[in-house]
Amino acid sequence: MRVTAIALLLVLRGALPAAAAERSILLLAPTATDARLDASHEAISYWNEMLADLGLETRLGAPQVVVDSPVARVLENYARRISQRAFRLPAGTAEPSPPDELTSLDADIVVLLSRQDIMSFTWPMPRVDPPRYFVIIRSVRGPDRDDAMVTRHVVAHELGHAIGLVHNDDPHALMCGPCQPLTADTDATGFLPLTDVDRARLVELHGRGQKGKPTLR
Numbered sequence: 566m567r568v569t570a571i572a573l574l575l576v577l578r579g580a581l582p583a584a585a586a587e588r589s590i591l592l593l594a595p596t597a598t599d600a601r602l603d604a605s606h607e608a609i610s611y612w613n614e615m616l617a618d619l620g621l622e623t624r625l626g627a628p629q630v631v632v633d634s635p636v637a638r639v640l641e642n643y644a645r646r647i648s649q650r651a652f653r654l655p656a657g658t659a660e661p662s663p664p665d666e667l668t669s670l671d672a673d674i675v676v677l678l679s680r681q682d683i684m685s686f687t688w689p690m691p692r693v694d695p696p697r698y699f700v701i702i703r704s705v706r707g708p709d710r711d712d713a714m715v716t717r718h719v720v721a722h723e724l725g726h727a728i729g730l731v732h733n734d735d736p737h738a739l740m741c742g743p744c745q746p747l748t749a750d751t752d753a754t755g756f757l758p759l760t761d762v763d764r765a766r767l768v769e770l771h772g773r774g775q776k777g778k779p780t781l782r
């Protein structure tokens with residue numbers, strides 16, 4: 566009986582779709598030479614190393630990059646609406662539905678490298694289960710524009726939300742809120758550090774048999 570039970574368990578685990586632990590990412594960029602593309606790839610690699618170090622199976626998939634997408638304008642408008650209005654509203658049934666142009670995209674995480682100089686944020690698509698996320702990375706104008714270090718951290722921070730992390734009050738940690746990253750030191754990964762609370766939360770959310778169930782921005 567014991568052997569049978571173990572065999573059954575293996576079959577059940579084997580029956581799970583191979584992609585179950587992989588969050589697919591669609592990366593929409595205004596141009597093929599956008600400096601945020603490299604930063605995004607680095608941030609994705611960073612999270613995959615972190616997740617592996619924690620012994621977790623969840624991974625961020627290699628992003629599918631689309632340049633100058635025809636749906637970008639609709640997504641930009643939705644992003645602006647969220648940033649102007651919905652940040653002040655409680656998430657829930659009153660929240661406007663995301664446009665079909667967004668929900669019909671085939672990815673767990675849609676990252677828009679925005680043309681707008683608006684706040685970067687991560688938005689759970691309302692009433693979508695399992696959870697999917699809309700991540701906006703702002704277009705920075707001014708002296709920080711091509712600061713790869715800043716961009717890398719912004720993307721890594723937002724993707725951290727998309728795998729369930731919340732802000733902590735350490736202004737020098739990756740998931741800081743508020744942040745003072747320019748005065749902080751990176752650790753051996755080249756990124757601002759995770760806190761013990763962040764690590765524990767990732768294990769709680771992504772440990773065997775768990776499903777990410779995050780909130781956030």
Ligand SMILES: [Zn+2]
Binds near residue numbers: 722723732741782
């Ligand atoms: Zn945040």
